[in-house]
Amino acid sequence: DAKTTQPNSMESNEEEPVHLPCNHSTISGTDYIHWYRQLPSQGPEYVIHGLTSNVNNRMASLAIAEDRKSSTLILHRATLRDAAVYYCILRDFGGGADGLTFGKGTHLIIQP
């Protein structure tokens, strides 16, 4: 399976934008880029996903590099509630129903 690399932790201030990077240099043409996050003492939750084009939803934006070897999850205005571990996960288009392979993720700390 293609691997992803994320920083162990990042820190940001409340109400400022946050850019969470993910490297996936061995991504294949059929891999979707998914992001999940896990708030303290909760199960993971879906954030966003994309294939080639940048994507926006109510939670975040996903910026995908032109060569697809990296991507960035953007939280436009972080709140204390966004403090969580963020996981970047590759999912093959054909195996979309398979289980998720979680790495260590990025622990996002939000300072008030």
Add this chain to the structure above:
Amino acid sequence: DAGVIQSPRHEVTEMGQEVTLRCKPISGHDYLFWYRQTMMRGLELLIYFNNNVPIDDSGMPEDRFSAKMPNASFSTLKIQPSEPRDSAVYFCASSLRGTGRNEQFFGPGTRLTVL
């Protein structure tokens, strides 16, 4: 919708005892997944079902672990006998294929402590 429901939320047991964790997926979802989270190994997939049939159990650590899905609205993960190294948070998740993004919805987890 109530989301994925897991019970119990916390379980404390002694080594050697049988433990049964329960999961009710979101109604209409055809995939169900069991994950385990520990500090050492992070989140790892144990087994998943499609239409109540086990598809991949390669993540089940050993024969002490078993999972069943007798119907579309209920699944169990059983550990017999339990050992202290089984202490972890166990998550159940469900999804509906064909939605495009195949988002998995996770339950709140069961925190298992084996003494």
